[in-house]
Structures are given as C-alpha cells and as structure tokens.
Amino acid sequence: MRDVFTALSSPARRQILELLRERALSAGEIAERIPLAKPTLSGHFNVLKEAGLVSADRQGNSIVYRINTSVVEDALAALLRLTRREEVE
Amino acid sequence: MRDVFTALSSPARRQILELLRERALSAGEIAERIPLAKPTLSGHFNVLKEAGLVSADRQGNSIVYRINTSVVEDALAALLRLTRREEVE
C-alpha cells in the first residue's frame, strides 16, 4: 500500500482526483480532459490505486475510476493533527 | 515557492513537522531525534522552507525552525475540497 501523500504529491494525480470528485469517470474520459499520453495516465491511476485513493471497476470495454473519499479523509486527519499543538503529554 | 504536497510526500519531512508541532526546535535538536545525517536534514529543512511549511530564525549559534500552521491549513482546505462532491456548477 503506497503512501497517500506520495500519491498526492503529483499535480497530474491531484488533477485526476479533482475530476473524479464530481463523478466517476473512465480512463478514456479522464484522458480527454488531461493532456498526457494514456500510458502516462495509466501509470498515475496505478499510483492512486496503490495508495487506496481510487478504486477501479471494469464496465464492459472501459475501466471506471472513482475517488475513495474515506482515504482522502484519513490524509486530512493526519494534516489536521499538525495544526494542533499537543495538549496532553 | 515549492509545492506543499511535494514537501509533505517525504516521511522524513513529515516527521520533522510532527516534532515541530509541539514546539520550535533548532536544527541540532531535530538531528538528535531523527537518525539522518545533518546535511540530509538540512536539505529537508530547505524543502520545507521553500514550501512555506516552516520558517527559520537564527538564535545565536543555532537556527530555530517553527511550523507554519497556516500553510498546513491551506493544504488541509485543498484536501477537504476533494471529499465534497461539487454542489454548484
């Protein structure tokens, strides 16, 4: 399971997540919206999958990706901790 | 100004931020707590500074680093957006 923050460190991958925020999209639909070669995008999908940030389901010919918001929320919680000074020690 | 998520993608840098969460620390104090060579840590400090995640002040001989929570909060807000489906468009 790859590190979530590593997956989030690429602008291209964050852009993919932004697109998936609204609705699930196939690899091809994402490729129509992001100016990168399909193999390049496929690599990014893999990183996002390994981090648990998206899940993929085949639907006929296409593979549909959807965002996994609960994993985003975990990252959120980790960041939130940094904004709060330790209260009990 | 370097990308905040890129800066957060390194476990070593997140560990530095965790230490700074409680209180500001000098480079040497951080080096006592993290098993990496000082030049390596110095490089990480630089990345964190370029991302605006920490600020540095010389105090006599030492350089004291403190976390910049407002920039962490900006990253937080960017992540939070990903957890909410677009409502108005």
Next chain:
DNA sequence: ACAATATTTCGCTAATTCGCAAAATAACGA
C-alpha cells in the same frame, strides 16, 4: 585573532519518477 560550536553548501552515487511510443491484453459485436 583564534578556537569551538552549529549549520549549510558542495560533490558525489544510487535509486526513483515522469514522460512517451510501441506492443500486449481484454472485452465487445459482427
């Protein structure tokens, strides 16, 4: 001016990442 302490910059190597084109795989419909 000198020695001691704290930190950074330099120069290097090994490993990783990002992009692509070409080839391989998977599912569908005729």
Next chain:
DNA sequence: TCGTTATTTTGCGAATTAGCGAAATATTGT
C-alpha cells in the same frame, strides 16, 4: 474468429531525489 475499441504493460531516456562525508560559512566567547 476477426476487427475494433479501451486500457495496460514494457522498455526507454531525461530529470529529480535522498542519502552521505568533506569542506565551507556563521556566530560566539576568549
């Protein structure tokens, strides 16, 4: 089975990164 469409895997080069030791820089105290 064959052809088409959708996506991934492979293999590559260029660029970046993370680590280190040695040397350089900055500050303090004598």
